[in-house]
Amino acid sequence: MTAPRPMLEIRNLHARLADGREILRGINLTVNAGEVHAIMGPNGSGKSTLAAVLTGREGYEISAGTVTYLDRSLLAMPADERAREGLFLAFQYPVEIPGVNNMYFLRAAINAQRRHRGEPELDAGQFLRAVRAKLKLLDIGEDLLQRAVNVGFSGGEKKRNEIFQMAMLEPRLAILDETDSGLDIDALRVVARGVNEQRAPDRAIVMITHYQRLLGYVEPDHVHVLQDGQIVESGDKDLAVELERRGYGAVGDAA
Amino acid sequence: MTASTDTLRTVRSLSQEGYKYGFVTDIEADEAPPGLSEETIRFISAKKEEPDWLLNWRIDAFRAWQKMTQPNWAKLHLTPIDYQAATYYSAPKQTAGPKSLDEVDPELLRTYEKLGIPLREREALAGVAVDAVFDSISVATTFKEELAKLGIIFCSMGEAVREHPDLVRRYLGTVVPQNDNFFAALNSAVFSDGSFAYIPPGIRCPMELSTYFRINAAKSGQFERTLLIADAGSYVSYLEGCTAPQRDENQLHAAVVELIAHEDAQIKYSTVQNWYPGDAEGRGGIYNFVTKRGTCRGTRAKISWTQVETGSAITWKYPSCVLEGDHSVGEFYSVAITNNRQQADTGTKMIHIGKDTRSTIVAKGISAGRGQNTYRGLVRVQPRAQDARNHTQCDSLLIGDRCGAHTVPYIEVRNPSARVEHEATTSKISDDQLFYCRQRGLSAEDAVSLIVNGFCKEVLKELPMEFAVEAQKLLAVSLEGSVG
Numbered sequence: 001m002t003a004p005r006p007m008l009e010i011r012n013l014h015a016r017l018a019d020g021r022e023i024l025r026g027i028n029l030t031v032n033a034g035e036v037h038a039i040m041g042p043n044g045s046g047k048s049t050l051a052a053v054l055t056g057r058e059g060y061e062i063s064a065g066t067v068t069y070l071d072r073s074l075l076a077m078p079a080d081e082r083a084r085e086g087l088f089l090a091f092q093y094p095v096e097i098p099g100v101n102n103m104y105f106l107r108a109a110i111n112a113q114r115r116h117r118g119e120p121e122l123d124a125g126q127f128l129r130a131v132r133a134k135l136k137l138l139d140i141g142e143d144l145l146q147r148a149v150n151v152g153f154s155g156g157e158k159k160r161n162e163i164f165q166m167a168m169l170e171p172r173l174a175i176l177d178e179t180d181s182g183l184d185i186d187a188l189r190v191v192a193r194g195v196n197e198q199r200a201p202d203r204a205i206v207m208i209t210h211y212q213r214l215l216g217y218v219e220p221d222h223v224h225v226l227q228d229g230q231i232v233e234s235g236d237k238d239l240a241v242e243l244e245r246r247g248y249g250a251v252g253d254a255a
Numbered sequence: 256m257t258a259s260t261d262t263l264r265t266v267r268s269l270s271q272e273g274y275k276y277g278f279v280t281d282i283e284a285d286e287a288p289p290g291l292s293e294e295t296i297r298f299i300s301a302k303k304e305e306p307d308w309l310l311n312w313r314i315d316a317f318r319a320w321q322k323m324t325q326p327n328w329a330k331l332h333l334t335p336i337d338y339q340a341a342t343y344y345s346a347p348k349q350t351a352g353p354k355s356l357d358e359v360d361p362e363l364l365r366t367y368e369k370l371g372i373p374l375r376e377r378e379a380l381a382g383v384a385v386d387a388v389f390d391s392i393s394v395a396t397t398f399k400e401e402l403a404k405l406g407i408i409f410c411s412m413g414e415a416v417r418e419h420p421d422l423v424r425r426y427l428g429t430v431v432p433q434n435d436n437f438f439a440a441l442n443s444a445v446f447s448d449g450s451f452a453y454i455p456p457g458i459r460c461p462m463e464l465s466t467y468f469r470i471n472a473a474k475s476g477q478f479e480r481t482l483l484i485a486d487a488g489s490y491v492s493y494l495e496g497c498t499a500p501q502r503d504e505n506q507l508h509a510a511v512v513e514l515i516a517h518e519d520a521q522i523k524y525s526t527v528q529n530w531y532p533g534d535a536e537g538r539g540g541i542y543n544f545v546t547k548r549g550t551c552r553g554t555r556a557k558i559s560w561t562q563v564e565t566g567s568a569i570t571w572k573y574p575s576c577v578l579e580g581d582h583s584v585g586e587f588y589s590v591a592i593t594n595n596r597q598q599a600d601t602g603t604k605m606i607h608i609g610k611d612t613r614s615t616i617v618a619k620g621i622s623a624g625r626g627q628n629t630y631r632g633l634v635r636v637q638p639r640a641q642d643a644r645n646h647t648q649c650d651s652l653l654i655g656d657r658c659g660a661h662t663v664p665y666i667e668v669r670n671p672s673a674r675v676e677h678e679a680t681t682s683k684i685s686d687d688q689l690f691y692c693r694q695r696g697l698s699a700e701d702a703v704s705l706i707v708n709g710f711c712k713e714v715l716k717e718l719p720m721e722f723a724v725e726a727q728k729l730l731a732v733s734l735e736g737s738v739g
Contacts, residue, residue: 099709109695
């Protein structure tokens, strides 16, 4: 059996802020279809910057390195094209858009992606059927869909809504940025169930997290430790447990 | 390069579609010589074969105007207007007073088709009766016979003066007097046409009445006058749309609209104003100085103004409600967009006179480019207006860092039982919002349009269904090239 081509291949990625501060200092990471990766690390290690750079957020300069996604240069694509090519980010802080109905927003997003793939747009009926099928999964009431995007949502509702959007958009590669932060234990279980349901052979998931908490519910195939903008240690799920025990302070010494 | 630069580039590349109504119709016109004098007024009045009372009414207005000066209290910068250089009457030459659409110059019908307003009834917009005003005169009115069966009068102002002189004489100038203000006085002196509608008691007008204003001739002003009367217990929804060719010089538009709602009558008046806004450097564009006012004469009467103002170099208008009748209601819903060098100073006046009168103001201002957007509004509660209520909400949205938003509310309360509330917010389209939308696959321009439409939602939902979609598209077009 030949090795599958990687879905995402990051080589020597360096990125800095406009003020010149280098945040990513030579990241190397390979993610294959079907895999779940966890990227852990202390505050300020560059976790969220990595998510931002991969999804095309403004404000960073890529000073070196390459990122190949589905055989294309990811960094050459504008942010919206990356999304239409199946790259999804579950935001740490989902953004409020007053006056824009949650359903309307989601349908606009789905249809933008379908147009990109040359597929016909979903009409209101088809869309509603697809929505209902996924709502239960995340314990979301239909009223949430009629409200403006993230406006007045509780912290837990925002995070569930992110994973609901992921379930509707069916991305190839999903990056979950601190999805567990601010969730109580019940909400964490619901979100974890939503993520687990979406594990699939043709989909990869990268979870960015500070704590091991979520990993107790969504078991990663690979765990990486990010420190000072570099991956200093990689292992299997046991690494996360070990990190929890010994803290980030000792990481890297063994690498 | 950052994604933001990238966004800018994408948006800019799409932006130069520009103003798609900027074409000129090549048609022979019957014009008054430029300049303004009693002679000009007599010329216009004679052209329209008006009765003496109306000529005298105009002359009175002109004399009042001569003693007035152009107001300068609005937050607007404009080049001085040479009132003697403008042409005050320009009419497409055609056989006098076309009796049917078959007699209307085909060039005119084509113009309106190009604007998306087919006038031939078999092709006309379903459920919308249109009065088409081209430069100074009304060229066609659709669905007249059908409306007449219900006793509804819908025709040009010129025709109303001829066919229904008593109604015109009884109501003209009763809401906006000839000497109300500089621009209203000018309009009263030289108005050439406009729309007239009368809805008889108890009748619910079965279709939208609509006027479509088009300025075509160079150097001409447009001074139309609209008079709308809803008799007791009747209902009418009225819509006006406006466009003009792209020209380098500024053109003057000074209209007057008067609404009268009797007991239990309701008037819903919607405007989608898309006059030529001038180019990106602020050359050309329409100077839009408009006086719009409605009076709720009877108890429980209701007047609702909805406006979407995207065009014009300068917009100066304050559609107002005089709430005379007890329990009467006034509403004002507004979206005003200023992009490039556009300036808008717009708002409303709610004058509470009767008991238990209520008013609602929702004003959304969007500034982009170097646009300046001012909300100016007056809420006045008179001594007799026991238990009057007003709620005002003013929201400003800024796109980029070279534009301005200003809010100037005036509140005068002379009855202690009144409750007057004013809320105001200012926000920017944030990079976070744009990125969130783009991360879900929306292009930058779709993202801006989505966010702006969300911002304007409370106002857009007040528009008649058929026009809400048009207005949404117009918002997107008006803001093209505005990110950054």
